[in-house]
Amino acid sequence: MNKRPASVPEAYKDGYARAREADAEMADRYVGYTLVGDPLADAAAAELSKHPAEQSQQWIRNGMEKGSAALTDAPPAVRAFFEDADATPDWVDPELMMAGCRAFHRHSEMFVGAFVGAVLVEGFATLISQSFSITGRMVDTGVRRLKQNNRHLVEIFLPGGLDREGEGWKLSVRIRLVHARIRHMLQDADDWNPDWGLPLSTAHISYATAAFSGLLLHRARMLGIRLSPDEEKAFMMIWRYSGHLMGVPEDMQCGSVESALRLQRIGGMCEPPPTLEAILLANGLINSAPIVAGITSPKARDALTSYIYRVSRAMIGDELADALNYPKMNTFGTLAFLRTKNHAESLLFKLLPALGARNRARQFQRMLDVSLHDAEGIGYRLPVHLYAEHDGPL
Template sequence: MTQVVDIPAAFRDGFARARLLDAGLAERYARHLSLGDPLADAAVAAAATARQRPWIRIGLDQGLAGLDDAPQALRDLFAHATDVPYWFTQSRTLPGCRAFHGNSRMFLAAFVAGSLVEAYSTLIAKAFITSGRLGDQAGRRFRQNNQLLSEIFLPGGLGEFGEGWKMALRIRLMHARLRLLTARSADWNHEDWGTPLSAAHIAFMNAALSGRLLERARVLGVELFPEERRAFMMIWRMAGHLAGVPAELLPRHEIEAQQLFRIGRMMEPPPEIEGIVLANGLINSAPMAAGVDDPDLRHRLVRQLYGISRGLIGGDLATALHFPETRGMDTLTAIRLRNRADLLLRRHIGFYDRRRRAGQFTQLLDLSFEGLDTGLPQAAAEDELPA
């Protein structure tokens, strides 16, 4: 059994509460707060000493077939990425793809105003900012996360060499790079905070973007069939596998994801300045990332997003993040009513549904790819990873 003394200090009070809810999961989660991603961490270190070839780019484009002469650590990472788990079947993800793209506007609202805000209000934000790589890039992170969504929810996107497969691996390598930078920083306190971007936090993020996102979308009026919800979770389970979530913390279904999110949330300390900055930056950058130039319209959209976020995450967390006071529940009620009317039209008028899906998909692509590069820090994208 994990002892409290083995847990980073910032999480000890929360761990005591979380054990009362689910002792086994709380202990598994706590053990992973001091662990990174051995495969990706070793691959990043190997790439730093083997600059004669762009091995990461070759691996993303060719898989193991192109890595015969690569360092073993890189081969190990891509062997893991190309080994399809027994539980993943591409054809069974299609209902989830259709459900996401049929409701992408509301999923994006729940994603930005709910799941991402909740995830970045944790010590995850401290790791990003301590690394020195975040800067003023909340808008870029908004687009990067949208790109991940758009690509993993395309049919075949998570198959080997699919764009979703590549994006999940790029993000995994980016996390490894940031983990290396943060761990070296004198500003990072390992005894208090554990490993930066720990295996537990990567699992928490996966739970926030899977089961928690489904719950948040439902609050906004998105109604999915059981088959669609199961497919949605399979997509995120595979994305989490590729992104380095340990098998012990990789949810098999929606209920497990929601429980892991609750345990992780309970163990976190109150939001600190880094979480406040990043959470507010996400809200304020969203209209600009969407190409809204008019200042008045941008201000109204930001206020609306703050209202949605307050309604989704609750008043206590919103206040802790210094969000402005808004009528969050009124905003959610109006959105739910509109979405239910929209659902009736979609189910009874086929042309309306097809046109709506096409429009939302185009909008998602615009949000995802405008001004976006590979999603890795430049050095990592070019395999120039100094030790």
């Protein structure tokens, strides 16, 4: 999609005009995709909604666990969806991706911190916040949702996580189906304003994967994390493949940090200023983090929340932090202290490899503690009701 869109949703008109002055090609592409969903996933979700929930879940389970070959009795749209998911792109290099996995787990604490404290917040500052706010799937179930976001991050960076049988692969494909189902329900809902474009549009899913990849690396650098060129390439490949599995089209996939930051920057310019819903979601994420971390003392929760706000403001900048109604605070020296601390720890762990190994093990355990791992494994139930309070946990 490289031509000027025939129509522009009302909410995007002002930002789109400014973005075209900076990068007309990317602005045209981004705004064009605000009116585009995911044809394969949308068709599959619509077909699945016509059948009893038990039958639909069985088809999804068979497709996830056994592949499209196990769907001989499923509707054509469901088979087509899983056939597409089963096809691995030529550019996927599992051996190279291992370098990205190692880099992530070497610095997992900082990556998760940058993810929760900055990148998720920046992602929800867009109009994607409207979809989650209307359904209540961030506000009413914020802690669970944050843990699910963390789990997806953890699973795709486990060695083999994006193999066909891996949990990261299954979670990415599941997210694509859930998005399609919610998009189908929201599109005709009275709560949805057509001026916002399409719910959970291709533009927003692409923006999210660009933020979770290139912007996450950029924010991690602000905390003192440095990866080699091969590690960065592998990190980007992992997120590009996960984004592909979530339905991001090829011309919106980002294979480099630079391309991801371009999409995120121009897409952000196209977006309107943060809405009240974005403000509620962003602050809800930060206030949920101490609960997710298992901190029960009110005083300790308040202290950690304040610290997260400080680091988050330092990373995302005062302009966005003020727009999101963050508490006013001085962030001078915050990132410099974290960079110095990380650099010192890196030198120490090189001198004492056994200590470094123990630290990575502790980081991995903490990462699991802040992620949602249900005893029954990945669930394949799609939303039944538009509003989360009428639905069970997904």
